[in-house]
Amino acid sequence: MELNGYASVLIGIVSLFIISKLVRLVLFQPQKKLNLPPAPPALPLIGHLHLLGTLPHQSVAQLAHKYGPLMYLRLGSVGTAVVSSKELATEFQIFASRPRMLAGKILLYDYTDVGYAEYGPYWRGIRKICQLELFTPKRMEASKHIRIEEAYSMVKSIRDQCEGGKAVDVHSEIYGLTRSIIARMVLNKKYFASDSKEALEFKEVVIAHFHLLGVLNLSDFIPYLGWLDVQGYERQMKAVRKRMDSILDRIIQEHQEKKPDVSTDASLDFIDVLLSLENNENYERLSIDNIKAVAVDMLASATDTSAVTIEWALSEILLNPLVQQKAQQELDHVVGHERKVEEADIPQLKYLQSIVKETFRLHPAGPFLVPHESTQAVQVAGYDIPAKTLLLVNAWAIGRDPSTWERALDFYPERFLHSNIDVRGQDFELIPFGSGRRGCPGLSLGLASVQLGLAVLLQSYEWSLPSSQKLDMSEMFGLTLPKAVPLHAIATPRLPHHLY
């Protein structure tokens, strides 16, 4: 009996030993050593996170000078390919998925928006809706009056502030413009022109929401510390999501009660359109949470991207008075002083278009685009890139690469006057909207808002800096790349009184 007991213990130990050997063999097969792209030395646990600093796009551009245009960094436990040349950016188009960040889970309804959705059938369905329903030329045309009305409401508000040569808070005016445009196009709400309780709540929640989408949340990179929520972001995200959710519930309910005629009404907002697809057999049915995710995504993707671009453009113009002079000469020639500039004038305003391209080159709203992720292991430029690698394309560094651009750091719009380089994703030296499958679906709307916004500012006012002020051009990294110091400038009206 006793011997039997010993024998069974012995058999148990031997079996455990054999099983553990087998498990090791299956799970931890000696791997072929990967030929990863170069990288600086990493620290335990955090990898290269400490090298990012407060302006990560600038830090990795510096590292690329030493380690080359393709690096493989470890951000905590996340393997990350960083690309800093136009040639390599072309090759990495195959990375079509997105990493799973906590913000996407909490703030974007479990990754069911467009930007955070993983590559697959759901994302393809939503992109089809973007292409065939939301961003069609017909809808752009139907929403034209919104952009014009909001642009001239900004012009008027500046007029009210600029009396006596006082510096105007141009930053707030520009953000007000882009937020108002998108809130009307997506929700049909004039929240940004109102001080009602409802509007104030919305504005506060939207700003908190955008902020949290842009934070660097440590638990995305060191997941096993996630439960600690050391920065407190998870808690904040949950609170903001709750508030945003109840606002959107109310708005959707209003839309459901309204029941517009989708067959005749061309000026529907995005929520109307998304609700109207419920029984459309061309698309997978979207749940109410999916609709909320897409709506929030559009609000977040559209606002700051367009606003930072206009603010950088005007800042560069203030530093380059000759550019202002040429842009206004063109506006005077094409539009004159007797009427206000409109979207239909933009195709004739070649110099203005060049200013916008030059701004995108030096100040891309998303310096790393939006992070991509690979779905499978691939080889690029002779290096192994494992599956699930995060991809950061440094569009900021590519736009300033002296091997591509002459006078790379100068603001010189003339370079685009006789060039075919465009921002639509075909020319990899200039990809402010990304490129390929994950390229920006709102490109036409973003471009139209930026061009019109800048055109009305330049036609309506002569811009200058307060005499004692040196313009601070520092950047601040977040969801987008705004100026660290918001722009204030003096606006001197240049049109007849009745045009304000």
Ligand code: HEM
């Ligand atoms: C100046 C304005 C804008 C700029 C510079 C911009 C830039 C970008 C960039 C760089 C990306 C990522 C591309 C990539 O990952 O390769 C992106 C994606 C996206 N943008 Fe824009 N954008 C602008 C305006 C808009 C507008 C107006 C909307 C919608 C109303 C919008 C909606 C989106 C969405 C939904 C995505 C995610 C696409 C996906 O993951 O499939 N954007 N945008």
